[in-house]
Amino acid sequence: MEHQLGLPVLYTFRRCPYAMRARLAIVAAGLKVEVRELVLRAKPAHMLEISPKGTVPVLWLRDGTVIDESLDVMQWAVNQSLPADWLVLNAEQQQQCDEWIALLDGEFKRNLDRYKYPHRYHTETYTCDPLEHRAACEKILVQWNSVLEQQGPFLFGSQPSFADYAILPFVRQFRIADEVWFDTVPGYAALKLWLTAFLQSPLLEQAMVKFSPWQPGDAPFTFPG
Ligand SMILES: N[C@@H](CCC(=O)N[C@@H](CS)C(=O)NCC(=O)O)C(=O)O
Incomplete structure (x- = not known):
């Protein structure tokens, strides 16, 4: 090869x-x-x-x-x-970026999988409730929404960074799990703007x-x- x-x-x-x-x-x-x-x-x-x-x-x-x-x-x-156009992260931002990515690849992804594919996690004694896992993802999305509200349109302000592109593909997946719900649920205005800009970007x-x-x-x- x-x-x-x-x-x-x-x-x-x-x-x-x-x-x-x-x-x-x-x-x-x-x-x-x-x-x-x-x-x-x-x-x-x-x-x-x-x-x-x-x-x-x-x-x-x-x-x-x-x-x-x-x-x-x-x-x-x-x-x-x-x-x-990517922001060079300073030490403090880098630490924040690493924390967000750890949260995403850990807790968020774990709950996202259970929200998207609950049948894979049922056992004889346990019924996986997708809405419980959607709520767990929401607890994390709320945090990113409030960061974006305060300092958007990207996670570290006016420029995109490693953090945005490491995280956005998974937020896209979260939306795809139930697009009608995601698009109509109240709140998440800044997060939705962030995701929409990504979905419409030539980069994607x-x-x-x-x-x-x-x-x-x-x-x-x-x-x-
Ligand atoms: N920690 C790995 C995870 C990659 C991963 O799990 N990719 C999935 C696809 S989304 C995969 O290849 N799964 C193997 C399989 O389904 O057979 C990374 O960040 O690259």
Whole structure:
């Protein structure tokens, strides 16, 4: 297996919010990679060989380095070239950013999964109530809404940052779980503006371009196209 285009190879799954945050950073940084879209139930052997844990995104650099955590792929992209409009976080902001991302990848994601797919969590003795988990997500969203109300339109003010693009794909998923409810529930004005701007952004459009699932021997595709 080789880097046919002389570019890093990104194994990705279009709808995965972790892969999405990685692609957002790659696009924002103005980088190019060879993209290998996959189907989660049939992961390519090469991907599993370089990253046996079997999650996307996986970035395979030309020197053989494997980066298989989404936040590390984001950080790699930003280290190559900080996106022109992204805010450079000071130490205090960086600490806040890390706390928010830990909350998102931990408690928020745990409850989001149970809100979206309650049937996966039912057991003989336990019925998973999606609304209980939606309420738990809301407790976190309320915090981000109030930050955005005070200092929006982005989490750290007038410029987007690592924090916004690490978090937004998951807020998008939260909305998708019940769009009618989300769009009509009172409150969350600042959060809704933040999400809507993201949903309408050329950045997201580029990050969400569709690719057919890759198989060994296929012609390589560049991302962004
Ligand atoms: N901590 C990992 C989590 C990535 C992750 O869980 N991705 C999901 C897709 S959204 C996945 O690949 N799951 C494996 C599977 O469903 O087989 C990261 O941040 O990259």
